[in-house]
Every structure is written in C-alpha cells, then in structure tokens.
Amino acid sequence: xxxxxxxxxxxxxxxxxxxxxxxxxxxxxxxxxxxxxxxxxxxxxxxxxxxxxxxxxxxxxxxxxxxxxxxxxxxxxxxxxxxxxxxxxxxxxxxxxxxxxxxxxxxxxxxxxxxxxxxxxxxxxxxxxxxxxxxxxxxxxxxxxxxxxxxxxxxxxxxxxxxxxxxxxxxxxxxxxxxxxxxxxxxxxxxxxxxxxxxxxxxxxxxxxxxxxxxxxxxxxxxxxxxxxxxxxxxxxxxxxxxxxxxxxxxxxxxxxxxxxxxxxxxxxxxxxxxxxxxxxxxxxxxxxxxxxxxxxxxxxxxxxxxxxxxxxxxxxxxxxxxxxxxxxxxxxxxxxxxxxxxxxxxxxxxxxxxxxxxxxxxxxxxxxxxxxxxxxxxxxxxxxxxxxxxxxxxxxxxxxxxxxxxxxxxxxxxxx
Ligand SMILES: Cc1ncc(COP(=O)(O)OP(=O)(O)O)c(N)n1
Ligand SMILES: Cc1ncsc1CCOP(=O)(O)O
Ligand SMILES: [Mg+2]
Numbered sequence: 001x002x003x004x005x006x007x008x009x010x011x012x013x014x015x016x017x018x019x020x021x022x023x024x025x026x027x028x029x030x031x032x033x034x035x036x037x038x039x040x041x042x043x044x045x046x047x048x049x050x051x052x053x054x055x056x057x058x059x060x061x062x063x064x065x066x067x068x069x070x071x072x073x074x075x076x077x078x079x080x081x082x083x084x085x086x087x088x089x090x091x092x093x094x095x096x097x098x099x100x101x102x103x104x105x106x107x108x109x110x111x112x113x114x115x116x117x118x119x120x121x122x123x124x125x126x127x128x129x130x131x132x133x134x135x136x137x138x139x140x141x142x143x144x145x146x147x148x149x150x151x152x153x154x155x156x157x158x159x160x161x162x163x164x165x166x167x168x169x170x171x172x173x174x175x176x177x178x179x180x181x182x183x184x185x186x187x188x189x190x191x192x193x194x195x196x197x198x199x200x201x202x203x204x205x206x207x208x209x210x211x212x213x214x215x216x217x218x219x220x221x222x223x224x225x226x227x228x229x230x231x232x233x234x235x236x237x238x239x240x241x242x243x244x245x246x247x248x249x250x251x252x253x254x255x256x257x258x259x260x261x262x263x264x265x266x267x268x269x270x271x272x273x274x275x276x277x278x279x280x281x282x283x284x285x286x287x288x289x290x291x292x293x294x295x296x297x298x299x300x301x302x303x304x305x306x307x308x309x310x311x312x313x314x315x316x317x318x319x320x321x322x323x324x325x326x327x328x329x330x331x332x333x334x335x336x337x338x339x340x341x342x343x344x345x346x347x348x349x350x351x352x353x354x355x356x357x358x359x360x361x362x363x364x365x366x367x368x369x370x371x372x373x374x375x376x377x378x379x380x381x382x383x384x385x386x387x388x389x390x391x392x393x394x395x396x397x398x399x400x401x402x403x404x405x406x407x408x409x410x411x412x413x414x415x416x417x
Contacts (some may be wrong), residue, residue, distance in 0.1 A: 001028045003038050008045040014283040015053055022145040023097050025054040025091070026138035030062040030100060030167060043067065052090030058138050058149060059086065060097045074101075076108060076119065083112035093151050099124075099133065107163070108247025111155055120156060120323075122163045123300060127170035129180035136184060139160050153359065156323060163306040176206045201285070201307045201327045203361035205268055207414075208407050209388035210236035211365070213339060214243045216395040224254040227399050234393075240287050240309075242272035244391070268307060285309065287330060290317060295324035311365075313346055315357030322360055330388055333366020334376060339390045340366075348379060355381040363388045370406050377413040386410070 015023065025398045027046050029038045038109035047067060051057055061073040064082040067089075073082055074099070083094040098108040104124065111118040116374065140158030141151075149157065168186035169192050210231035217227050228239055241263055243251050256273060257279050262269040268284035271277050275298055278286045285307025286298050295310045302308065311330045318329055331354045333343045343366065345355075362384050364376050369392035376387055389406065396402045 001037055002042060002046075002050075005039070005041045005045045008042055008050055012045075012049045012053065022055045022142065024056050024058065024138050024145070025050055026058045026134055026140045027063050027067065029066050034062070047089045051086070054091040055145070056095060056141065056155070056204060057086060057089075057091040057095040058095045058097060058141070059133070060134060062100060062102050066094050076222070077112065079108075079110040080112070080117050083110050083117065083233070087112055087114055095155055097134065097137070099130075107401040109155075109159065111152060113151070118152065120159055120209050121296070122159055123167075125163065125166040125170055127166060127180075127182075128178065129169045129174075129182040130166065131179040131181045132406045133162055133166065133182065136165065136182075149315050149359075153322075160304075164302065169305050201268070202386050203328060204381075205238045205388035206234060206236070206328060206361055206363040206388075207237045208364075208403070208410055209238045209240065209363050209386055210393050210403065211240045211242050211388050211390045213394050214246050216391065219395070220397055222394075225257045227394055228258045228269075229261050231393055231397035231403050232261065232267050234400040234405075235407035236267065236393075236403050237386070238268045238270070240270045240272050240388070241277075244272075248274075248277070252277055252280050255283065259283060270307060270309065278302065278306075285327070287311070295321055295326045307328050309363075312354055312358075313344065313350065314351055318354050318358040318360070322358060326360060328361045328363060328373055328385070329354060330365050331355070331362050332364055332368075332388075334364045335367025335372060337391075342414075348376075351376070351384070352379065352381060359383065361385045365389075368385040368392065370409055371401075372410050373406055377410060 030036060042278045059067060064086060065071055065073050068082055068085050068113065073079055079096045079098060085095045086094045094112045096110045107122040107124045109120045111120055137158050140161050141154045144154035144157050164184050165182050165184055169182035172180060172183065212224060212227055219225060231239060241255055243259060255277050259269055270285040271283045272285050272287050273292050275286055275293060286302065287309040288298055289297060289311035295308050298308050308325065309328045309330050310326040312318045321329055323413055331351050333345045334351050336345050337343055351364055351370065363386050364384060365388040368376060368387045368389050373387050393399055393402050
C-alpha cells in the first residue's frame with residue numbers, strides 16, 4: 001500500500017538503483033469494502049512512474065476505474081478496454097480483476113499481454129471472509145514468478161490458490177466488520193485439504209496408474225472389487241474405474257466398495273467420465289477426455305479439493321486443461337492399443353511435446369506393458385510421473401502378479417535415474 005506520491009517516488013528511485021527480477025504492482029487504492037486507501041495525488045505517480053517499471057499491474061475494477069479518470073466498468077468488454085488503456089502506461093501485462101463486479105455468478109479476471117486477452121474464470125465463493133484477497137493474489141503471482149513461472153501461469157496458479165483459500169475459509173467466523181479475514185494456511189489447518197478424510201493430490205501417485213476394464217474382468221471372472229484389490233496388492237499407486245458397459249446402479253455399488261478398499265490402502269480412486277458416480281461415492285476425483293464434460297465444469301461440480309485428470313494429445317489441449325484447473329494430464333496412446341477404439345498413436349514424440357508444453361504432471365497411457373514401460377520412463381521427462389495401464393494388468397489371469405512385475409520394472413528405472 002503506497003499511500004502518498006512521495007513514497008511512490010522513493011520506491012521508483014530504489015527500484016532503479018536495485019532492479020528486481022519481477023515487479024508485481026497491485027495498485028491498492030480502493031479496498032474491496034470501498035474505502036479509499038491512497039491520496040489522489042498518487043494517481044499520476046502510479047501511472048507515469050511505477051507502471052512503466054512493472055511486469056504486471058493488477059487493479060480491481062474500482063481501481064481500474066480510478067486510474068482511468070472514473071470510467072464506469074460494468075461488463076467484460078469494459079474490463080478489456082480498461083486493461084488496454086492501463087497497458088498504455090507501460091507495464092508488460094495487465095490483470096483487471098472482476099471479483100467485485102456485481103451480478104456475476106463467476107469471478108472473471110481479464111488478463112492482457114498487449115496483444116491478446118484471456119478471461120480467467122473462477123467460482124464466486126459466497127462468503128464475507130474476503131479481506132486481503134487482492135494482496136494475496138498479487139503476492140502469490142510474485143511467488144510463482146520467483147519460482148520461474150511464466151506470467152499467465154503465475155496468474156492462474158495465484159487465482160486457483162485464492163479460490164481454494166476462500167473456499168476453505170468461507171465458514172470462519174472471526175471479527176465483526178463487514179469483511180472477515182481468510183485463511184492462507186488452510187492447507188496446514190486441514191491436511192486432508194480435500195473434503196473429508198482424503199489426501200490432497202500427490203503427483204507421485206501417478207507412478208503406476210491401474211485403469212480397470214469391465215470386459216476384461218468378465219473375461220477372467222474377476223469382480224471389479226477383486227481386480228482393484230489385486231492391483232493395489234501388486235503395488236498400483238492410483239486406480240481409475242473405467243467401466244464403460246455397466247449399469248449405473250451396479251457401478252455405484254462397485255465404486256463404493258472400491259472406495260473402501262482404496263481408502264484403507266491410502267490409494268486414490270478416480271472415476272472415468274462419470275461425475276455423478278464420483279460424487280455419489282465420494283471418490284478422490286474424475287478422469288475426463290476431450291469429448292467428455294470439460295475439466296472446468298467438473299471442477300465446478302467436484303470443488304477445489306478433488307483430483308481432475310484430462311486426456312491430452314496436443315500442447316494446445318494441455319494448455320486448455322491447465323486453464324480449466326486440471327491436476328494432471330493423461331497422454332496417449334503412446335503405443336498402439338486395442339483397449340480404446342480408434343485411438344491415435346502419438347509415439348514418444350507426441351508424449352514429449354505434451355510434457356514439454358505443460359507444467360502439470362503427466363501420466364503416459366496406451367499399449368504400455370512390462371516390455372516397454374521402462375523405455376517410457378527412461379525418456380526422463382521431469383513432469384512425466386508414471387504410466388497408466390489397462391490390459392497389461394487387467395487382461396491377465398493374475399492381476400497382482402502383473403502389477404507387481406510392472407512396479408518392479410518402473411522402480412528399477414527410477415533407481416537408475
Ligand atoms: C490416465 C488416463 N489417461 C487417458 C484416459 C483416456 O480418457 P478418454 O480420452 O476420456 O477416453 P476414455 O477412457 O473415457 O475412453 C484415461 N481414461 N485415463
Ligand atoms: C483409455 C486410453 N486412452 C488412451 S489409450 C487408452 C487405453 C489404454 O489401454 P491399454 O493399457 O490396454 O493399452
Ligand atoms: Mg472419457
């Protein structure tokens with residue numbers, strides 16, 4: 001908070017003398033509650049001195065209006081115009097935050113890089129505990145930039161963090177004023193972070209991802225529960241129920257039983273495609289593909305604490321999945337597969353392209369078995385966390401033996417790395 005022109009001047013001089021790696025300027029002029037927090041003479045100094053040095057400027061709509069001489073901002077189009085005008089003051093990027101826009105079911109921020117606009121959409125969390133959201137967002141952006149993130153990435157991560165913190169603090173009752181504080185340390189306060197007793201997603205759990213298939217189980221006379229039990233016994237680190245031809249009622253019963261099995265072993269259980277089943281059995285998450293409900297919609301339905309995986313075959317799909325709030329990407333078919341009809345084979349080149357384009361953890365899928373799993377992990381891509389396997393585990397008589405064998409192959413590659 002820079003309350004006077006003199007202080008902004010001193011700050012600018014200091015920044016010239018001691019340049020910083022990235023400068024995030026949150027022009028704290030009007031609080032969410034509407035209070036003016038700086039003297040009117042600061043306006044010129046913000047616009048003419050500080051903004052030109054900034055990597056990003058992050059006004060809320062009231063501040064954007066003030067910076068632009070009191071223009072009214074009521075629509076996304078107004079926010080875009082404001083971002084364009086503020087960009088002319090010289091920062092590299094502008095983020096106009098729409099959290100205070102009335103009558104909107106979403107919290108939409110407009111990001112502008114001088115050429116293109118990106119609308120960042122989040123859930124509007126109904127709570128009075130919003131004190132300090134702007135400061136938190138700006139600080140989170142700075143922290144992400146310090147970690148080496150790109151600007152859009154940093155903004156998205158920061159926005160996700162604020163949304164999660166708001167969600168986890170929404171029912172706190174502290175203090176009397178119109179606004180309450182929110183809890184930045186919510187991840188420590190409720191280690192489950194997830195709803196219920198589940199653990200927050202650990203990308204290392206993608207190491208050996210067992211994906212079930214009801215036809216294969218039928219062929220070998222295995223129930224879904226037995227197959228899942230055997231996969232976990234053999235060392236599967238995460239399980240997905242991919243049951244394409246089972247009736248909903250039977251699926252839910254099996255999913256509930258599998259939840260009990262997975263919970264007692266500390267292995268996350270995801271449901272393929274079916275958000276309804278995931279909600280009904282309180283699964284750890286959902287995996288969706290490009291023709292399923294989007295990750296953004298799934299996130300709205302499941303909330304911030306659940307795991308969402310998205311199948312991606314291209315860098316563009318990976319970028320979209322990240323924007324939509326996915327936790328990991330499933331990339332494949334790396335090799336030809338007969339488990340999923342008409343699934344294009346990407347090969348190592350396709351897998352590499354997706355991994356390199358994203359910061360999200362990736363699990364490779366498609367035709368992976370004991371003979372080729374090692375070669376996938378030997379690619380040594382830092383965000384490639386593991387392999388997802390269907391037939392090489394479940395189209396076999398002894399699921400636990402196959403899983404154990406694959407796990408030991410993956411472990412030996414990891415030990416050599
Ligand atoms: C881990 C993982 N990766 C990819 C997929 C494929 O999902 P999708 O493209 O939606 O195809 P279906 O599995 O629904 O046929 C997956 N299931 N799991
Ligand atoms: C679901 C899916 N998505 C891409 S490939 C594939 C099938 C993987 O099955 P398998 O491991 O038997 O090749
Ligand atoms: Mg699907």
